Amino acid sequence: MPFGIKNAPSHFQRMMNEIFPEELSEGWLIIYIDDIIVCSKTWEEHMYRLSRVLTKIQSVNMKISLKKCHFGFKELKALGHVVSGLSLGIDKNKVAAVLLKPMPQNKKEIQSFLGFAGYYRQHIKILHP
Incomplete structure (x- = not known):
């Protein structure tokens, strides 16, 4: 296709x-x-x-x-997650990369951070529905 x-x-x-x-x-x-x-x-x-x-x-x-x-x-990494057995976790390297970034300073940087947070929301306790 x-x-x-x-x-x-x-x-x-x-x-x-x-x-x-x-x-x-x-x-x-x-x-x-x-x-x-x-x-x-x-x-x-x-x-x-x-x-x-x-x-x-x-x-x-x-x-x-x-x-x-x-x-x-x-264990394997796929789409920014770590798949292990029957569990799905967050790739620690992705988190570290975001934590090392400076605080967002403009609209584009804020949108980028919100995209990251939205993608990983099931792993972020304050964002979990």
Whole structure:
């Protein structure tokens, strides 16, 4: 799918959600467009879940790049978060970068900070809904 088309990413995300509804509802699969993360507590469980995902990918004739795949990691960084087992945390390097920045001085800098805070609001106690 050509991603230059304006709504291609949202269409692809919807397609991925339709391919993996059970896995997503069971809570162990995270998909962001073409990034797929399989979460599990044990190696055996991971192999079983990975097999389910790869079987579905094959059944819909989807191709994956083995060069871009990383298998069996206990922890990984994705989209500014740290995924570990079944938990999602904030990347400490992102927080450190913001803390080291000087106080916002203009509208653009304030907007940048608010964007960061909004993205990580579930990890910031005073911003959590």
